[in-house]
Amino acid sequence: MFEFISENRDQFKVKRMCDLFGVSKSGFYAWLGRPVSGRKQYDQELKSVIEERHQGFRRAYGAARLHKDLCRLGYACSRRRVRRLMCEMGIKASTCGLYQWRPGLHEFYSATGNLLGRESSPEQPGVQWAGDFTYIRTGKGCLYHAVVLDLYSRKVVGWSFAKQRSAEFAMSALRMALSRERISAGCIFHSDQGIEYAAHDYRELVETSGLQRSMSRKGDPLDNATVESYFHTLKAELVHLVSFKDRIEAVAKIVEYIEFYNRERLHSQIGYTMPEERSRLCA
Structure with a gap:
């Protein structure tokens, strides 16, 4: 039934x-x-x-x-x-979605151009600067570290630290450099194509400070090799040898290392002199 x-x-x-x-x-x-x-x-x-x-x-x-x-x-x-x-x-390439196509973005970056590629090596401080940032692991999370280097003396002329990436974080390093060092008319400031360095606030700070903006070509870190070399040295001589318990300790140790790098460390690219000494000799 x-x-x-x-x-x-x-x-x-x-x-x-x-x-x-x-x-x-x-x-x-x-x-x-x-x-x-x-x-x-x-x-x-x-x-x-x-x-x-x-x-x-x-x-x-x-x-x-x-x-x-x-x-x-x-x-x-x-x-x-x-x-x-x-x-x-429901399967796709593991890289799918990592990079998005943004109309007009290539034109936005290429409008700046790589000025360093058309210039010879500087013969005095304050003629060519370069900036970039990296991240450092600590026991309490990542710490972002931005720097500005003078390409003549290889001196770290400005730096900043932050918990998160932002245009303001990158601008702090440049403001410090501008407050500590003198620049020549038309000094070039070079960076990679990070969004922090392409932000309108950052562009305005660069231009109002009398600097010329320059950017690396897409996907070519060699355009900013000097700053990359500094980060490699920093990590090889400090970061990879120490376990930072928190961000405060990391900041203290890195600032101490920057002072050593500028004042005491012999730099092979500038005839095995110290960046601070090379800058002072040219003053």
């Missing part, structure tokens, strides 16, 4: 769904009993291979590379088909 009622109820549901979708009951049951098409079977085979290859390449491959990989293995498929199957499986 209960089986009969249940069967009638199921039949009623099927009929109602068929009416809603505008199909016949016979068509529905014909579709239900129809074997899986060859295309669907091939899709399932491709999905199995895609999942295996995607995992094998550390999830780094997207549709384009997986398509090429499948073709090398002898599977006939299009890139669009691979992309569709990846979407159905």
